[in-house]
Amino acid sequence: MLHGRGLPEPDTSLGHDPELCLRRQPQTNGVVERFFRTLKEQVVHGRVFETLEDLRDAVRAFIARYNAQWLIEKNGHLSPHARRRQHELAAMPMAA
Template sequence: MADVFQKQMRFWGVAPSYAFVAEPETNGVIERLFRKLKEQVIHGRIFQTIDDVRIAVRAFVARYNAEWLVEKNGFRSPDGMRAAWREETFRHAA
């Protein structure tokens, strides 16, 4: 990563999270999400304020988590996948 980018991340208090060796799909998942975000929210729009950008991105994230059917999740939404994981995890913990 570029030095300037690393310094900015430290300033924001963000820790980098790298893809695992021999598991490139870990990076591919977030790259696909960013591509969809740009295609559906950013590209072709002119925002008047940073708050307008925040509102648009938050709406996309909410819609993505609730409605987006992801093939690798058995065509369940991220929210649905998390709910199934929680149910399974807590059932085994009890």
């Protein structure tokens, strides 16, 4: 996410929360670029959308499938949902 005067606020209409890509951490940028490349390959390339809403629906469906089923090497071959759940469980305090 870029910061600066004159830049628009990030679009959150697709239900995502913008995150900062930290300086001097190029691997973060690579992950983001890979996601958008995959999105374009899976959803956009070779398709014509009648309306902007049709495009949004296709992107939403891809994101839901990606988060639930796409196995990410960086996540230990877990889907984003499974990795987030693993992270949340690890952060929970242990019951006494």
